[in-house]
Ligand SMILES: Cc1cc2nc3c(=O)[nH]c(=O)nc-3n(C[C@H](O)[C@H](O)[C@H](O)COP(=O)(O)OP(=O)(O)OC[C@H]3O[C@@H](n4cnc5c(N)ncnc54)[C@H](O)[C@@H]3O)c2cc1C
C-alpha cells in the first residue's frame with residue numbers, strides 16, 4: 156500500500172500491520188522479513204517521520220485503561236487519539252494538558268514528537284505531563300519508564316520519533332476545566348516588532364499564538380493578529396449556557412484534490428476577517444474546538460494543496476537573535492514568492508528535557524509551501540539563515556532537511572544516539588527520516 | 595440494571611465497534627470470546643468511555659459442549675445476542691486438509707448453530723429479544739477463492755433465515771448482516787479495493803440501525819446488495835471462467 160504523511164510528500168510502498176496487544180505486536184514484528192519498521196499513529200506528521208517499509212499502526216490499539224478522577228491521571232493505549240480523549244473527558248470537566256493544532260493525532264504520536272501547544276510558554280511540551288509509559292523494545296521486552304525510572308529511555312522516547320521502540324501505554328495528566336469554552340482575546344498588530352512585544356506583554360495568558368500576513372511588506376512586515384485564550388470559568392459564560400456540553404461530532408471529508416489556491420484563499424479570508432474587524436482588540440467566548448482546531452472542521456484539508464503535496468517548514472530561533480532572524484526570513488519568503496500567505500508565530504518557553512525536543516526559548520514560525528520544482532533549493536537557502544541565527548527545524552514537519560542542518564540544531568543528538576544504540580543496536584526501527592538525518 | 599446484549603466473538607474488530615455502539619447507547623455489555631485477558635481490557639475501556647456495566651466470559655465457538663454452561667452462567671437473560679465470531683481460513687489448505695476445512699465450517703456454521711439454538715429457545719420462551727448474526731456476502735454464491743468459508747456462511751445465512759421465520763411468532767427479531775469487505779485483522783494485507791471497503795464502525799452503525807428498525811437482512815455497505823444481485827445472476831458457464 157502507498158503510504159505518505161500529512162503533506163502527501165514523500166510516499167512509499169509500505170506494508171502496514173496492526174495489533175491489539177503486545178503479544179500480537181511481537182508476533183507481527185517477527186513476521187517482518189525485510190526492511191525496517193516504524194510505529195505509525197494517525198499519520199499527521201507532515202513528512203517522513205512515520206514512513207518505512209513496514210508500518211506498525213496503532214489504529215486498533217486504542218483502549219482507555221484507567222482514569223483517576225481526583226488527580227486527572229489518564230492511562231491509555233498509544234493509539235487513542237486526542238480527539239477521543241476530548242470527547243470523553245471534556246464533558247466530565249477535564250482537558251488535555253497540551254494540544255497541537257489538530258485533535259486527530261494519537262497519544263503515541265504526540266509523545267514521539269513531544270508536541271507543543273499554544274501554552275508552551277507556561278506548560279512546556281507534552282512530555283512534561285506524561286507520568287510514565289511502557290515501550291516495546293526491539294528485543295521484544297516491555298520497559299516501563301518515567302523521569303525517575305529508566306529516565307534516559309524516557310527522555311529519548313519523548314521526541315524519539317519511534318526510534319527507541321513502540322510506545323504501548325502512557326499515563327498523561329489531564330487538567331481541570333470548568334467549561335468547554337475559551338475566553339479569547341484578539342489583538343491586531345501593525346508589524347513584527349509590535350507582535351513580538353505583544354507576546355511579552357501578554358505572557359500572562361495561558362494560550363497565545365499569532366497569525367502573520369506574509370504578503371505585507373516594508374513597514375508593515377510581520378503584520379499580525381495575536382490570539383490569546385483562557386479556559387472560560389463558569390462565571391465567564393452566560394448562566395443559560397451548558398458549561399460542559401459535548402461538541403458536535405464532525406466528519407467532513409474532502410473527496411477530491413482542490414486546486415492549489417483554495418487553502419490560501421480560505422485562510423487569508425479568515426485572516427482578513429480577524430484583521431480588518433472593527434476593533435483593534437476584542438474579546439469573546441467561543442467553544443474550544445474553533446480556538447484550538449480551526450482546520451479540523453475540514454477533514455483531509457491537506458488535499459487542498461493538490462496532488463503534488465506540500466511541505467511545512469517550522470523553525471525556532473533563539474529569543475535574542477529572533478527578531479532580526481524572523482524579519483529576514485519573512486523578507487526572503489515574500490521576495491522569492493514561495494507561496495506561503497500565512498505563517499503561524501509563537502513564543503516558546505524554556506527548552507524541554509527530551510534530547511530531541513524541538514521547542515526551546517525563542518520564536519517559532521510555521522510556513523506551508525506548495526511543492527514546486529524549485530522549492531527544495533529555496534528551502535536549503537532558508538536553512539542556512541535559520542542555522543546562522545542558531546535556530547533549528549521541527550522533524551515532525553520535515554521531509555527534506557539535510558543531515559548537517561539537523562546536527563547543527565540538535566546538540567544533544569549524541570546522547571540520544573547513545574540510548575538508541577543500546578535499546579536498538581540492529582536498527583530494527585528506522586524511518587525514511589531517521590536514515591536521512593542519521594539518527 | 596439497563597438492558598444487556600451478549601456479544602459472541604467480542605475481540606473481533608467488528609465486535610469491538612459493535613460493543614462501542616451499544617455501550618454509547620447505555621446498554622450493559624456481556625463480552626464473550628476466547629481470550630478473557632484481552633476482553634477484560636476492552637471491558638475496562640467500555641466502562642470508562644460509557645459508564646456502563648461490562649462483564650467478560652470465556653467462550654469458544656467450537657467447544658460445543660460448553661455453550662449451555664456459558665448461557666446459564668450469564669447474569670440474567672440478555673435482551674439480545676450479536677454473533678460475530680468467524681474464521682476465514684485458508685481456501686487452498688482447506689481443499690487438501692480436512693482439519694482446516696472442518697475448522698472453517700465448525701466455526702462459521704456449527705458453532706453458531708450450537709450457541710444460537712440455546713439463545714433462540716430461551717428468547718422464544720420469554721417471548722422477546724433479538725438475535726443478530728454477522729454472515730457474509732461470501733455466502734451468497736460459492737466462489738473459487740473462498741468457497742469453504744463461503745459455504746459455511748451460506749449455511750449460517752440459511753439458518754438465520756429459518757430462525758427468523760420460526761421466532762417471528764414469539765416476537766423475537768432475527769437479523770442477518772452481510773458485510774462485503776471490511777478493514778479488519780481478517781483482511782489485513784489483502785489490498786481490498788478502498789471504495790468497497792467499510793470500516794468496522796460503519797458495520798456497527800448498520801447493525802444498530804438494523805436492530806432499531808427490526809430489519810431482516812442488511813448488506814453493509816448497502817451497494818453490496820446490488821453487486822451480489824449481479825453476481826448471483828451470472829450464468830454458470832460465464833461464472834466458472836471468472837477469477838472471483
Ligand atoms: C493541522 C496540524 C496541526 C499541527 N499542529 C501542531 C502543533 O501545534 N504542535 C505540534 O507540536 N505539532 C503539531 N502538528 C504535528 C503533529 O502533532 C505531530 O506530527 C504528531 O506527532 C502526529 O501524531 P500522529 O499520531 O499522527 O503520528 P504519526 O504522524 O503517525 O507519527 C509521528 C511520529 O510519531 C511516531 N509514533 C507514532 N506512534 C508511536 C508509538 N505508539 N510509539 C512510538 N512512536 C510513535 C512515528 O514513528 C513518527 O515518528 C500538527 C499537525 C497537523 C496536521
Ligand SMILES: NC(=O)c1ccc[n+]([C@@H]2O[C@H](COP(=O)([O-])OP(=O)(O)OC[C@H]3O[C@@H](n4cnc5c(N)ncnc54)[C@H](OP(=O)(O)O)[C@@H]3O)[C@@H](O)[C@H]2O)c1
Nearest residue numbers: 605606607608628654655678679680730773775776778780
Ligand atoms: N472483514 C471482512 O471483510 C468481513 C467480511 C464479511 C464478513 N465478515 C465477518 O465478520 C465477523 C468478524 O470478523 P472481523 O472482520 O472482525 O475479523 P476478526 O477480527 O478476525 O474477527 C474474527 C473473530 O472470530 C473469533 N473466533 C474465531 N474462532 C473462534 C472460536 N472458535 N471461538 C470464539 N471466537 C472465535 C476471533 O477470536 P480471537 O480474537 O480469539 O482470535 C475473532 O475475534 C466474522 O464472522 C467474519 O466472517 C468479515
